[in-house]
Structures are given as structure tokens and as C-alpha cells.
Amino acid sequence: MKRVLITAGASGIGRAMGEAFDRDGWQVWICDVDAGAVASVPGHWRANVVDVTDETSVAALFAEIASEWGGMDALCANAGVAGPTAAVEEIALKDWQACVAVNLEGAFLAAKYAAPMLKAAGRGALVVTSSTAGQYGYPYRAPYAAAKWAVIGLTKTLAMELGPFGVRANVICPGSVEGPRxxxxxxxxxxxxxxxxxxxxxxxxxxxxMGSFVEARDIGEMAVFLASDAARFVSGQVIAVDGFTVNPDPKV
Incomplete structure (x- = not known):
């Protein structure tokens, strides 16, 4: 049975990813910073409370995975926060740094500790959650857009580094997703x-x-595809699941 770790997997897009992998027969391990949400995931999932910006906690999580599972077949680096909504001159540096820490550094740390496991196995997949903001920009959301552009560069670089070891890396760019966030x-x-x-x-x-928001399950199904053997030669790609954005900054 294949094994997947999903960061920020207790709710929203991450939870939908977990449910999609579960339906496809994968073993699911999630981590999330929200202890209450972690307690609500299905009992047959493995789940840890982890802050993806804390390297000590991330390292401990991967050590536990290595001990319990002996490795993994896929990582979904999904953790992200919206960050501040304001004109650039009104954004405090601490708010910029907090947004970049989760969206970019969280993906980096997850990839850093997953890569040795995947390389040792000689196969596997990284699926990183960016955003259409990482393709077009996003007015009044400078920290978020900057971080989401950056994770695309990170993932393409990982695809180059890990490809010789049989490991693929791809980006999903969700559009506007229905839900509380x-x-x-x-x-x-x-x-x-x-x-x-x-x-x-x-x-x-x-x-x-398509004149519509997407649903979290649409992102989950794409993650399963990218992690599967059906996508065995899909790597270094940026795939939007957004109903096709034709105007990234529509005026009403």
C-alpha cells in the first residue's frame, strides 16, 4: 500500500487531499498546526500536531514516519496561510515574514526531510500547493503572491534535483476554492x-x-493523479485547478 504525508492536512484542501488518497487506497499521514482539527481526522489516519515552520518539529515528524512506515511514496506540501490583505506600504515586515515562513519555508522544510526517503526508494512524488496568485500576482496580497511564486521555482528546482533518482515534483495552483478560508x-x-x-x-x-469557484475535492483528486503511476512522466509542471483564469484581477 502506498504512503502519503500531507502537511496542513486536517482541514480545507489538505483534508480533501487526505480523503482523495484514502479513497484511492493509500495510507494517509497528516500533520497540522490546529490540534482541534487534527483530533477530528479519521481514526485510521496517522496525525500529528506540527508547526511546519519549526525545523525541530518537522525533523521529529519525519523521524517518526521513517520509524513507523520505513519511508513514504508521496509528500503533499500543502501548508499555507493567506497573510495580510493591504496595500504594500501598509504591510508590516513581521506579517510579511509570517506569511512567507508558512507558505515557502514550510514547503522547503517538508521537501528537505522527504527528499532523502524518496531518493532512497528510487521513486515517488512531491506535490506542492501554490496558487493562481503564484502565476499572475494578486493585488493587496503581496506576501502571499511572492511566496506562491517562490514555491513554483522551488518545485521546478526539486524536479531537476530529484529526477535522476526517479522522483517527480509538481505544483498545483488552486484558484478560488469554496470554503471558510x-x-x-x-x-x-x-x-x-x-x-x-x-x-x-x-x-x-x-x-x-467556467464562471465558478472550485471545490477542495477538485484539488484533492489532482494531487492523487500527480502522485500516481498514471503521471509517471509528469514532472516540473505547474497545473492550475481553477476553471481557467482568464482575468486574474477582474473589476466589478
């Missing part, structure tokens, strides 16, 4: 732009060819 983004952006929540929502939806 996006609702928070909508509320903050509405306040920053002097708009209503519904106006901001309509602007995002109208900026896609």
Missing part, C-alpha cells in the same frame, strides 16, 4: 476595496472561463 479572504478584500463580499465573490467567479 476563502470567505475570510473575501471579507478582508471587500473591506480593503470598499466593496461588498458578494461583489468580490462575483468578480472572482467572472474572472474564470
Amino acid at each position: 476563502m470567505e475570510g479572504v473575501l471579507a478582508r478584500e471587500a473591506a480593503a476595496k470598499g466593496m461588498t463580499r458578494d461583489e468580490v465573490y462575483a468578480g472572482y467567479a467572472s474572472g474564470t472561463a
Whole structure:
């Protein structure tokens, strides 16, 4: 049975990834900083409370995985935070650093400790969660967009480094995903732009060819595909699951 670790896997996109891998017959191990959410995952999953920006905690998690599982077949480096919503001149350095720490450094640390396991196995996959903000930019979200652009560069580099060992690395760029996290983004952006929540929502939806937000399960299914043998020669790719963004900054 194949084994996957998913960071920030207790809720939202990460939880949907876990459920998709579970349906496909994988063993699932998740970590998350939210202890309450970790306690709510299915009982047959392995689960740890971990801050992905704390290298000591990340190293301990991978040591436990090596001891219990003897390795892994896939890593989904999914941890991320929205960061501040404000004009660049209004963003405090500490808020910039906190956003970059989770979105970029969290992915780096997960990859750092997963790589030796995957290289030793001579196969496997890294799936890193970026965002369409990492493809187009994102007004009033400079730290988030910068970090999500950076993880694309990180993942393409990992694809080059790990490819000779039979390990693939790809990026998923979710668009606007239905759920509590996006609702928070909508509320903050509405306040920053002097708009209503519904106006901001309509602007995002109208900026896609399919005129709709996506659901977390759509991201989960793509993660399973990229980790599977069906994608055995897919590496170094950036795949948007967004209904096709045709206008990344729609005006309403």
C-alpha cells in the first residue's frame, strides 16, 4: 500500500487531499498546526500536531514516519496561510515574514526531510500547493503572491534535483476554492476595496472561463493523479485547478 504525508492536512484542501488518497487506497499521514482539527481526522489516519515552520518539529515528524512506515511514496506540501490583505506600504515586515515562513519555508522544510526517503526508494512524488496568485500576482496580497511564486521555482528546482533518482515534483495552483478560508479572504478584500463580499465573490467567479469557484475535492483528486503511476512522466509542471483564469484581477 502506498504512503502519503500531507502537511496542513486536517482541514480545507489538505483534508480533501487526505480523503482523495484514502479513497484511492493509500495510507494517509497528516500533520497540522490546529490540534482541534487534527483530533477530528479519521481514526485510521496517522496525525500529528506540527508547526511546519519549526525545523525541530518537522525533523521529529519525519523521524517518526521513517520509524513507523520505513519511508513514504508521496509528500503533499500543502501548508499555507493567506497573510495580510493591504496595500504594500501598509504591510508590516513581521506579517510579511509570517506569511512567507508558512507558505515557502514550510514547503522547503517538508521537501528537505522527504527528499532523502524518496531518493532512497528510487521513486515517488512531491506535490506542492501554490496558487493562481503564484502565476499572475494578486493585488493587496503581496506576501502571499511572492511566496506562491517562490514555491513554483522551488518545485521546478526539486524536479531537476530529484529526477535522476526517479522522483517527480509538481505544483498545483488552486484558484478560488469554496470554503471558510476563502470567505475570510473575501471579507478582508471587500473591506480593503470598499466593496461588498458578494461583489468580490462575483468578480472572482467572472474572472474564470467556467464562471465558478472550485471545490477542495477538485484539488484533492489532482494531487492523487500527480502522485500516481498514471503521471509517471509528469514532472516540473505547474497545473492550475481553477476553471481557467482568464482575468486574474477582474473589476466589478
